[in-house]
Structures are given as structure tokens and as C-alpha cells.
Amino acid sequence: MAAIKKFGTFAGVFTPSLLTILGVIMYMRLGWVVGNVGLIGAIGIILIAHVISITTGLSISSVATDKKIGAGGVYYVLSRSMGIPIGGSIGIALYIGTAFSIALYLIGFAESFNGYFGFGMTIDDIRITGTLALVSLTILALISTSVALKAQYIILTAIVVSLVSIALGTHEYAPESTKLFADVGNVNLEIIFAVFFPAVTGFTAGIAMSGDLRDPKTSIPKGTLYAIGVGLVVYLAVAVFMAMTINSTELKSDYNILMKIALYAPAVVAGIWGATLSSALGGILGGPRILQAMSVDKVTPRLFAMGRGKSRDPVYALILVFIIAETGILIGELDVIARVVSMFFLTAYGFINIAFFLEHWANPDFQPTFKVKRWVGLLGFIACFGVMFKLDILAMIGALVVIGGLYFLLQRKEIKIQSNDVWLSVWENIVNKGLKRINSDDNSKSNWNPNIILFSGQSDHQSYLLELSKAVSGRTGIVTNFKLVIDKNSTKPFKRTEQVIRDENFKELGIFARQIKVDNIYTGITTIATSFGFSGVEPNTVMMGWPKGLENSTEYADMTETLLYLDYNLLYLDFDKKAKFGNYSRVDLWWRETDSKNAEMMLNIARFIIASPKWNNTAVRVLFVNNNKANNAVIHSKIKKLVEDLRVIVEIKIIDNAIEQIPFYDLIAKYSAATDLTLVGIPNYKIEEQAAFVLKTNHLFETIGSTLMVKAANNFNVLDLNFKKAK
Template identity: 75%
Template sequence: MAKKKKFGTFAGVFTPSILTILGVIMYMRLGWVVGNAGLLGAILIIIIAHVIAVTTGLSVSSVATDKKIGAGGIYYVLSRSMGIPIGGSIGIALSVGTALSIALYLIGFSESFNAYFGFGTSVNDFRLTGTIALIILTALALISTSLALKAQYFILAAIAVSLIAIFSGTSEFVPESVPLFSTEGAVPLEVVFAIFFPAVTGFTAGIAMSGDLKEPNRSIPVGTLSAIGGGLVVYIALAVFMAYTINPDVLKTDYNILMKIAIFAPAVVAGIWGATLSSALGGILGGPRILQAMSIDKVTPKIFGKGKGSNNEPVNALLMVFIIAEAGILIGELDVIARVVSMFYLTAYGFINISYFLESWANPDFQPSFKIKRWIGLLGFAACFGVMFKLDMIAMFAALAVIGGLYFGLQRKEVKLQSNDVWRSVWENVVNKGLKKIDAEVDENSNWNPNIILFSGKSDHQSYLLELCKTVSGRTGIVTNFKLIVNAKDDTPLKKTEQVVRNESFKELGIFGRQVKVENIYSGITNIATVFGFSGVEPNTIMMGWPKGLENSEEYAKMTETLLYLDYNLLYLDFDRKNKFGNYSTVDLWWRETDSKNAEMMLNIARFIIAAPKWNNTNIRVLFVNNNNVDSTLINSKISKLVEDLRVNVEIRIINNAVEQKPFYNIIEEQSASTDLTLVGIPNYKIEKQAEFVIKTNQLFETIGSTLLVKAANNFNELDLTLIEANSEITES
């Protein structure tokens, strides 16, 4: 098999780039730009356009020196840094833009060619000439890429000779004064910029050849930036020359004025034809390679990925580019095509710049040999979308809608690469900085943002515990579910990768899943509660099912004592397996005078519950047992004030119990027998009385529905529920 021919910096990057930059816009529209914008206006347009070109060239050059660059140029860079969805969507837009730019160059060629030989100058005449030129150039590309690239040297020489002829010429149209800015009746600057901008997009022609370069990491930065710099010098020099040599009215109307003022007109003609044809040839060589690379990555149909010969020439992709280019030629209007091409390229360049910025900011493995300041990428991104917004806001949103549609389509297609994209690094960096920020702040008196450790084993009713836990954690809370695997005989821990649990229910609810081996349940819970978490997002709540039948367990009592000592919020759910959560329509919050901290936590939980879709039509009641014959109006007023401050709409019910002195749990049985979810505070009790508390609570659960027991940590505020001196130990139950 013949060895694939590779190209160096000059032939592979600089020459195709500079030929595309010094192309149709320079010869056929730069005078029109100066005539409409004035000298300083034209220079401003040239500089703004080159700011975008330079920042994008710097960004892509830096990324190119960080990793091996394969075939596909800018598409390859974006897909390997930002992932297939963004890389593919921009790559598709860029390949279409490149194909349409071929039409732009060939329509420019047709204008000059037909005018020089006296052929027809109607739109249909330009279409015919452009189509013939496209067929010839496509045939040349099919015959040999190497031959096409060698032809560029002669064209480059012709452009140099034409520029000498122009600068050496004389003019009959010297203006009396040089207008610095646009004059009355001139085309708006936004339109002028849109038509000029394709002039600076040529540097991508060299990048698109990345797969055919000997040393892409070196050739792309050197060749690209040299071409951009050279183009900037030529454009400014030519703009100044034309402003002082040719009357602006002539510049606005005569697209072939450069031929008329040149010392030797045929040299200019050769330069125009060479520049336009070489620019088109650059697109014909580069566009199919972008499409081929995308097809190899399964972004576009695989038929376009097939190549022929030792160099794997993208024949099928070339035919597709030919069709798109011909569609552009059929438009026939150079100015219209230029505006469309501008939007495609500006969008692509914006994402190239933000790709570099994110890589340099977030990716710890980003170590390019060509280093630039990070803000350059951000500046390029802002400049691209700022210019798009100014040029044509509707077109900008249309372009973004197309890119967005392609992005979501590729995301759903789930095309993956072996390489990592930058988004993981971005999120890791954001999380890292966020954790440092959170950890640096003292969280006294802040709103409760739940970070729950949930203990739930696999059962028929696990989904309900998961569902309620996610509900009470709120929109921004964190839930980590632990499955404890009891294996006293084998103390070998699970590997870190085996400890992570991912399943559809966890993914749907947004719950993190873990599993660990433990000697027994209680020591496992204690150990996890003691060590799990890290600075900034320390867990603050433990939730589990209510432990029936453990009233005499010393291990359970010790575990509870440890959890209370660690100052966790504790949530125990007794789930009604028959009625479940009923119709998700009623929630009762039971308060007593000693529930000052539990009461605030219950109100926070209530706020999260009513925000959940299933509970959004829930009626919430606060029930307070008045054991001391205090005026009910006073109690209602105090509770209303507390509830109002926490922005929860509730019904308040005062139950007078001064005479009957019924046990607290008996009253709950009477009032909440048909409630879908009941919240009850766990009172302060000595650990030796835990068995008594568990037994009485078990009896309560036999008569009411699903119940959540709440024990608030010390960081909750104490709500002032004290009405008169009250005795409130476990006897209240």
C-alpha cells in the first residue's frame, strides 16, 4: 500500500488559507466596502472582522497543540474537546457553510469572467459560468489533491503580481476629499460588514486539511496566524490605497474598478480568477474532509466516510459538497450568499472560542505548547455573537435554532467517542469552586437545604420511600441512598466502582446510589453517618424506615444515641403498605409546646411537599394540643404568625385537652386516622426510655396512615410555642 502523502506548513496551511483570504471579497467587494463605509469605517470593519479571525485562529491553534489533530479540522477540534453533540452540530453547519462559500467564490469569478469577455451579466449567466467552473474544479480535486495544492503556488504568484500591478497603477477617479465615514445614501454598516466578513474566514481552509499535514500541531498555529496577519496587512493597505485613489461613488458602483486602474489589467484579471478559483478549490478540498470525518464518527451517514486511494480521498463527501455548492450557485447573488455564509461561520467561530476558553479554564489536562491568555477565547466568543446580534438578530436566532436542533438530535442519537469532552471538566471545576465558596461561609441561621443520607433496602415498597425522601429534600436538596450488604464472614470491601449504584429509578428522581458491605446494619449506619460527606456539602439528615420490633435492641439504641450526638436531623417513615400515601391530598403536622425545633423543620418539609407535583393540591393542617386551658385565640394567633413567616398556607386546628387530658397519641388517632401523611415530632427523652417510646409509637402506627417522625438538629431555630409552663417528657405520648 502506497504511503499517504503529507503536506507541510506552507503548502498545507498557509497557502490555502492566504489564497482564500485574498479572494473574491478583496477583488470584487473591498472597494464597495470603502465606498460605503468611508476609510475609517472600512478599517474599523476590517479590524473587527480580524479580531474575530485572530481570536479564533489563536484559540484553534492553542487547542491544536494540546492534542493530536486528526482529519476534519475544526470539527475534530470541537468534537474532541466539547463532545460529539456540539462538535457535530457545528461541524455540520461548518461543512454547509464551506460548501456555500464555494458558491460565493465562483459567483465572484463569474462576475469578473463574464464582464472581461463581454458575456452576459444576468443572474442566469453567472449561474451557468459558476456551474461550469465548479465541475472543472471538482474534477481537478478528484484527480489529485496534491496536484490541486501545487496549482496554488502559481495562483499565489499571480495574486502577488496583481497586487503590484494595482499599487503601481494610476487612476482617473481621484477624489477631491477622502470620506472617513459613510455618507448619505450609503449601505448600512451592518450590511457592509456581513458582506465583507467571509473575506477573513479563509483561514479555516488550512485547518480543514489537518488530516493531510505532516505536523498539524506545528503547522496549524504557524500557517494560520501567518495567513491571518498577512491578510490584515494587505486589506488595510489596499483600503487606504483605494480611498485616496478612487472616488467613493465609483467604488460603490463599479465592482471591476481594480482592473481599470492597474498598470497592467491582465495581471489583475489573473489575480481575480486565480484567487476566486483557488478559494473555491480550498473549499472543495476542505469541505469534504469535514464531512468525511463526521461520517467516520457516525455523526452523518457513513456513506460519506468512505474514501478512495492511498490517501483515502473523500469522493462521496465531495459529491455531497458539490450538490450544496451548486445549490448556492443557483442563488446567483454574491451579496446574498455572503450574508448566509457569514452567519454559518460566525456561529462556528463563536463555539471554537468558547471551546478553548472552557478547555483552558476547566480541563486540568490541557497543556498546549502554543499558549495564549484565556480571555482571548472569551473575547472571541463575545465578539462573534455580538456581531451576529448586530448584523441580523432574526438570522442569529435562526442559526442558533438550527444548531440547537442538530445538538439535541445528536444527543439523542448518543454518538460517543473514546476521548472525554470538556464538559466533565467544566462541571468538576464549577463544583470545586462552589464547594470552596460554601465551605468558606458559616451557615448559621441559613435556610435548611437538605442533604439526606437515606437507608433503604430493595423491597416492593422502596420506591415510595425514595419518592418521599426526594420530595422532602426539595428542588435543590441532595439525596444519597445507601444499600447495606450484611456479610460478617467476608470483610473484603466492595471496589469503589462497585459501590456506585445506577438505575432508572435513581436517575429519574435524581438520587445518588451507593452500596457497601457492613458487619451489621447498626454499626454500618453509624460508620456512614460519621464519615460520609465532604467539606461544603456535609450531610445533615438521616432518613430510614421506622424500625418495628427493635424496641429492646441495645445496638439500635446505641446507634440512635450516636446519631443524636452527631446532631443529624432524623426522619423515620412508617409506611402504610395498604393505603400508601392515599390521594396525596392531606398532610397533618402535629405540634406540642416542646416541639419548638421540630415545628420549624416540619414547616420546611411542608413547603417542599406542596412544591412536589403529586402533592401540589394538598391541604396542610397544623394541629396543636392545648393541655393548659390557654385561650385558643391566643394560640391560633401565635401559630398563624409562625406559619406566615415561613410562607406555608395551612389550616390551624387547636384541640383543647385541659379537661379530658387524653394522651397525645390518642388524639392523633382520632384526628389523623384518614390523613395521607402525618408528621409527628420526636420528643426529647432519655435513651433508656427509647423502648417505651418505640412501643407506644408502634401502637399509634397501627391506627393511622403513613407517618413521618421528625427530630430536628440543633441548628434549627426554636419556634416560640411555649404558652405556659408545661411538663413534657415521654409521658405526653
């Protein structure tokens, strides 16, 4: 079996890239640019455009030497770096931009061809000539990719000869003095830049041929950067030559002025035609391979993945390129097409640069053989979107909306490939640096950020405990639910991958879920509370259901004593199975003199709860039991200040109980009977008194709705609730 023909750096990357760079814009519009903005302005436009092309070329070259590069060029690199959704959305944009750029080159060819032979110059005449050229090039591409690439050498020679002929030509249109700056009233600078920018997009023509290269990791960096460098030198040289030898009036009005000044006009014609046709041919060869690669990954319809022959030439993808390019030709306006192409390529280049930056910054496995500083990618990204913003903010927004829509569409398709995208590395890097920062700070007295270990058990009402735990954790808190599986028949734990529970209920709430085997529920809870967590995000709260029926359990008492010793915040929910959380309209916080730490924790919990969607219309009350004949106004004023310091809006209710001395739980039963969620502090008691406390609390729960019992750890501030008796 004959080996599939593969290409080297010069034939596969450098030549197609350079021929696309030295294309229609150089011959047909560079003079117009110089005539409108002067030599200094033209040099500025060329350099700014090349900042984008050079940074993008460096970025793509570096990424290309890190990964195995397959067919699809830029799409392949982005999809394996940033994932299918971004790679696919940018790949589609790049594919469409490439197809429209074919129309750009062929409209330029048609303008020159018709002008040279004296054919009609109406828009319909341009469309006819452009269409005939498109059909001819498509047939050539269908006949043989190899033949098409070999034709490039003849075209490259023609371009060199044409540039020599221009340099040795007549100076009859020479200006009196070189125009350095733009005149007042000339074409808007943004429009001029948008028309010129496609001149520097040609370097992706070689990258698109990645699947046909013998050694893409070597050929892409060398061929791409050499093509960009040679292109920059040629554009600067031609711009200087034009400014010094042709007056601005001719430059602005005559797109074919280079033919008129050349030593031998046919040589320039051959260069123009060769450059425009070869640029179009580069798009016809490269564009379909982008679509074919996307179809192989199931991003686009599988039909376009089909190829012909041993080299699997993408016939169906080529037909679609033909249709899009023909649409651009039917538009018929070179300047309009140039501006459309600019937006597509600027967007794609911006994401190529940020992909490289993120890979370099976050991915520990990023080891390219072609080393580039990561700030290059960031500079390219900023330059691309800065230029887009300056050119046309509406077009930029439109491009981002289209690409954003494609991104979410592909994300919903959940296409999987055997490659890790950079976002996992980005998040790991952010988490790593964040943990180090958190761990280095003494945050013992900072605002409470809940990190909850939750034991929700298995019941019909588990979802309500999950819901409340997520509300209590706030926007930035963490909840990890543990399912304890009693298995006395096996000493082997779950495998590490089996410990993770992937359930839609947990995923929707943003709760991490794990399962572990234990011999005993209470020792299991103690073991987890003792060992779970790591530096920076150690758990600080244990939450579970209220232990009805366990008042005489020594195992439960030992567990509680250990949790208190470990200095966890403890949250126990007694869930009312009938009333549930009512209509989420009222939360009561019960305070007494002994609740000095619990009070602050209750306020924090209330602050987080009312920020959650279901509780956002909830009224919060602080009910303080005055057992000492203290002045109610003083109490109210002091509590108001404490509440304001914690930025919680509450209603304050003082209950005089100095004379009647009604038991605390009886007052709760009286005032909170219709409350949707009641928060009550757990007082300090000796562990041997736990049974009596649990029984008394169980009796309270029979008379009120859902209740959250709160025991604050030592890191909470002591609120002075011991008000002195009024004198």
C-alpha cells in the same frame, strides 16, 4: 509501500488560508464597502471582523497544540474538547458553511469572468459559469489533492502581481477628497458587515487539512496566524488605497473597478480568477474532510467515511459538497450567499472560542505548547454572538435552533469516543470552587439545605420512600441511597467501581446510589453516618423506614443513640401500603410545646414537599395542641408569624385540650385519619424508654395513613411554642 504525501506549514496551512482570505470579497466587494461607509467605516469593519478571526485563530491554535489533531480540523478539535454532540453540531454547521462559501467564491468568479469577456450578466448566465467552474474544480480535486495544492503557488503569485498592478495603475477616478464616513441613505451597516465578513473566514481552510499535515501542532498555529496577519495588512492597505484613489460613486456601482484602474488589467483578472478559484478549491478540499471525520465518528452516515487511495481522499463527501455548493450557485446572488455564510461561520467561531475558554479555565490537563490567555476565547465568543445579534437576531435565533436541534439529536445517539470532553472538567471545577466557598462560610444558622443519607431497603414500596426523600430534599438538596449487603463470608469490600449503583429509578429521581458490604445492618448505618461525606456538603439528615418489630433491639437502640449524638436530623417514614400517599392533597404538621426544634424542621420539609410536582396542589395544616388554657387568638397570631417568616402558606388549627387532656396520639388519630402525609415530632426521651415509645407509635400508625416522624438536629432554631396560660 510509498509513504502518504503530507504537507508542511506553508503549503498545507498558510497558502490555502491566505488564498481564501484574499478572495472574492477583496476584489469584488471591498470597494463597495469603502464606497458605502467611507474609509473610517471600512477600517472599523475590517478591524471588528479581524477581532473575531484573530481571537478564533488564537483559540483554535492553542487547543490544537494541546491535543493530538486528527483529520477533520475544527470538528476534530471541538469534538475532542467539548464532546461529540457540540463538536458534531458545529461541525455540520461549519461543513455547510464551507460548502456555501464555495458558491460564494464561484459566483464572484462568474461575475468577473462574464464581465471581462462580455458574456451575459443575467442571473442565469452567472449560474451557468459558476456551475462549469464548480465541475472543473471538483474534477481537479478528484484527480489529486497534491496537484490542487501545488496550483496554489501559481495563484498566490498571480494575486501578488495583481496587487502590484493595481497599486501602479491610473488615478483617473480619484476623488476630490477622501471620503471618511458613510453618506446618509447608504446601505445598512449590518448588511455591509455581513457581506464583508466571509473575507476573514478563510483561515479555517488550512485547519481543515489537519489530517494531511506532517506536524499539525506546529503548522496550524503558525500558518493560521500568519495568514490572518498578512490578510489584515492587505485589507487595510487596499481599503486605504481605494478610498484615496477612487471616488465613492465608482466604488459603489462598479464591482470591476479594480480592473479599470490597474496598470495591466489582465493581471488583475488573473488575480481575481486565481483568488476566487483557489478559495473555492480550498473549500472543496477542506469541506469533505470535515464530513469524512464526522462519519468516522458515526456522527453522519458511514458512507461519507469512505475514501479513495492510500490517502483516503473523501470522494462521497466531496460529491455532497458539490451538491450543496451547486445549490448556492443556483441561488446566484453573491450578497445573499455571503450573509448565509456569515451566520454559519460566526456560530462556529463562537463555539470554538468558548471551547478554548472552558478548556483553559476548567481542564487541569490542558497544557498547550502555544500559550494564549483565556480571556481571548471569552472575548471572541462575546464578539461572535454580539455581531450575530446586531446583524440579524432572527437569523441568529434560527442558527442556534438548528445547531441546538443537531446537538440534542447527537446527544440522543449517545456516540462514544475515546476522549473526555471539557464539560466534565467544567463541572468538576465548578463543584470544587463551590465546595471551597461553602466550606469557608459559617452556615450553621443558614436555611436548611438537606443532604440526606437514605436507607430505603429492598421492598415493593421502595419507590415511595425514594420519591418522598427526593421531595424532602428540595431543588438543591442531595440524596444518597445506601444499599447494605450482608456478607459474612468475605472480608473484602466491593471494588470502588462496583459500589456505584446505576439504576434508571435512581437516575430519574436524581438520587445517588451506593452499595457496601456490612457484617451488621445497624453498625453499617452507624459507620456510614460517621464517615460519609466531605467538606462543604457533609450529610445532615438520615432517613429510613420506621423500625417496626425492633422496639426491643439493643443494636437498634445503640444506633439511634449514635445518630442523636452525631446530631443528625432523623426522618422515619411509616408507609401505609394500602393508602400510600393518597391523592397527595393534604399534609398535617402536629405541634406541641415540646416540639420547639421539630416545628421549624417540619415547616421546612413542608416547604420542600409542596414544591415537588406530585405535591404542588397540597394543602398544609399546622395543628397545635393547646394543653394550658392559653388564649387561642394569641397562639394563632404567634404561629402565623412563625409560619410567615418561613414563607409557608398553611392553615392553622388550634385544638383545645386543657380540660379533657386527651392523649396526643389519640388527637392525631382523630384529626388526621384521612390525611395523606402526617408529620409528627419525636420528643426527647431516654434511650431506655425507646421500646415503649416505639410500641406506642406503632399503635398510632395502625389508625392513620403514611406518617413521617421527625427529630431535628441542634442547628434548627427553637420556636417558642410554650404559650403562657391566659390570665
